[in-house]
Amino acid sequence: EGACTNLNSSLSDQDNNGTDTNKFVQPDWQVALWAIAYAAIVTVSVIGNLTVIWIILAHRRMRTVTNYFIVNLAFSDASMSAFNTVFNFVYAIHNDWYFGLGFCRFQNFFPITAIFASIYSMTAISVDRYMAIIHPLKPRLSSFSTKVVIGTIWLVAFSLAFPQCFYSKTVYFHPRTICMVDWPEADGGKHRLIYHITLIVLNYLLPLMVMLVTYSIVGVTLWGSEIPGDSSEHYQNQIQAKRKVVKMMIIVVVTFAMCWLPYNLYFILGSFNEEIYKQTYIQQVYLAVFWLAMSSTMYNPIIYCCLNQRFRAGFRRAFRWLPFVMVTEDDEVQLQHSRTFRMTRSYRTETTTTVVHQNSIDQEDKETTAKLIKVM
Numbered sequence: 001e002g003a004c005t006n007l008n009s010s011l012s013d014q015d016n017n018g019t020d021t022n023k024f025v026q027p028d029w030q031v032a033l034w035a036i037a038y039a040a041i042v043t044v045s046v047i048g049n050l051t052v053i054w055i056i057l058a059h060r061r062m063r064t065v066t067n068y069f070i071v072n073l074a075f076s077d078a079s080m081s082a083f084n085t086v087f088n089f090v091y092a093i094h095n096d097w098y099f100g101l102g103f104c105r106f107q108n109f110f111p112i113t114a115i116f117a118s119i120y121s122m123t124a125i126s127v128d129r130y131m132a133i134i135h136p137l138k139p140r141l142s143s144f145s146t147k148v149v150i151g152t153i154w155l156v157a158f159s160l161a162f163p164q165c166f167y168s169k170t171v172y173f174h175p176r177t178i179c180m181v182d183w184p185e186a187d188g189g190k191h192r193l194i195y196h197i198t199l200i201v202l203n204y205l206l207p208l209m210v211m212l213v214t215y216s217i218v219g220v221t222l223w224g225s226e227i228p229g230d231s232s233e234h235y236q237n238q239i240q241a242k243r244k245v246v247k248m249m250i251i252v253v254v255t256f257a258m259c260w261l262p263y264n265l266y267f268i269l270g271s272f273n274e275e276i277y278k279q280t281y282i283q284q285v286y287l288a289v290f291w292l293a294m295s296s297t298m299y300n301p302i303i304y305c306c307l308n309q310r311f312r313a314g315f316r317r318a319f320r321w322l323p324f325v326m327v328t329e330d331d332e333v334q335l336q337h338s339r340t341f342r343m344t345r346s347y348r349t350e351t352t353t354t355v356v357h358q359n360s361i362d363q364e365d366k367e368t369t370a371k372l373i374k375v376m
Contacts, residue, residue, distance in 0.1 A: 026283070031093055034287055038089045041294050042081050048301030049078035055314030059335045062310060065128050066245070068146045070304075072153070073121040077297035080114040085294045092287055097179040101170045104179035109165035115260075116157035116203055122253055123207040124149055129246055130214040133221055160202065163195060196271050204257075204264055211253050218246055248307040252300055259296035262289040310334045 026034075052074040056062045087107060091097055097104060131138060141149065167181045183192040222243050266289045270277055304311040313331035320327045 026093065034089070034093065034291075037291055038085060038294070041291065041298050042085050044301075045081035045085075045294075045298035046078050048298060049074040049081075051315060051318045052301050052304060052311070053078075054318060055311060055335075059314065061335060062314070065141050065143075065146050066125050068143075068150070069121045069125045069128070072150050073118050073125075073300065076114045076117040076121065077300060080111055080118075081294065081297040084111050084114070085297075088290065089287075091179065092283065092290065094176075095178075096176040097170055098177075099179075101168075104170050105165045105168040107179065108168045108181055109161045112161035112164055112199065112203070113154070113157040116160060117153050119203060119207045119256065120153045120157075121150075122249070122256065123210050124153070125249055126211040126214040126218075126253070129249065130218055133218050133242060133246075160199070193271055196267065200264060200268070204260065208253070208257055215246065215250050215253070219250075222246060244307060248303060251303055251307070255299050255303070256296050259299075260293050263293040 053071050056067045056071050084107065087099060087103070099107075128141060132140065164181055167183055168179065169182050170177055170179050171182075181192075183195075185191075222239065266285070276282060301315075305315045306312075313327075313334040316325055316327050316331050317335065319325045
């Protein structure tokens with residue numbers, strides 16, 4: 001779906017005139033080009049995101065709070081690409097719904113759910129990075145708490161998408177069947193408009209604002225001061241590692257925002273002026289903005305592979321059966337050598353000394369931030 005309305009509403013509005021002819025018919029060569037473009041999205045997205053899930057779940061070292069949210073993000077993207085992109089592309093090309101009422105309800109329900117899960121997984125990652133770097137002494141999310149957050153995200157997503165499922169129906173206009181969301185029109189269409197605006201706020205604007213604030217603060221902290229020349233090599237490596245992770249996630253968020261912006265604008269304009277859906281050129285516009293929105297599902301694995309050494313090692317291991325992919329010793333070290341030891345550290349105040357035991361990754365977060373604060 002995206003962050004605005006169901007993917008089929010524009011097509012439903014196009015067909016409501018009930019004419020026997022389809023003015024949106026395209027030449028075969030044009031359909032073939034669009035088919036290749038959409039097939040590329042589905043192939044790269046499904047293979048890439050499933051590989052990301054395997055890399056994280058199959059390697060103990062990769063099972064961190066941030067990466068569990070990345071698993072949720074990858075699952076959402078792969079699911080939407082597999083279950084939404086192809087069917088909506090076929091509908092957009094033929095303007096005829098072949099898949100029955102049950103799948104019509106699913107198609108209007110699941111995309112909203114998947115997009116909500118995707119963007120709030122990104123939001124959770126930004127908050128986790130913010131807490132780890134800005135407030136390192138506060139408790140981090142446990143494995144159980146992380147699963148609770150992920151479950152809550154999906155529960156809210158299901159609730160938010162339910163109206164789309166409830167009001168979905170298929171209608172036959174000779175010679176085609178359309179899949180549409182039949183909103184109550186007692187208040188002059190206000191239900192639909194209010195719902196669309198709510199989705200824009202909750203599925204796009206609000207999470208992007210949260211991520212803008214958190215990553216801005218984290219960015220100022222990590223890049224706002226130079227690494228001291230006399231700092232240890234371990235400290236410098238930790239700062240650089242944190243910068244890379246934050247940079248990677250910022251690119252993921254910006255990519256998502258740019259891909260979905262034209263799609264949201266398309267439906268915002270349509271909410272105020274439905275006549276644009278009846279223009280002969282609108283199908284090409286819809287296919288273009290829909291392709292761009294759906295392409296957001298395939299970029300993340302590419303970003304992870306390019307910007308993160310461990311994910312890059314994981315991709316090499318996953319595709320080592322290809323003749324041009326070589327797995328190095330360093331790749332094995334990156335994925336297999338997990339931190340199994342625990343460290344002891346002391347936090348000294350003017351009057352007391354407290355010894356606290358935690359995982360070494362939390363230790364690195366706190367030591368790094370403490371030294372960075374001293375430098376600033």
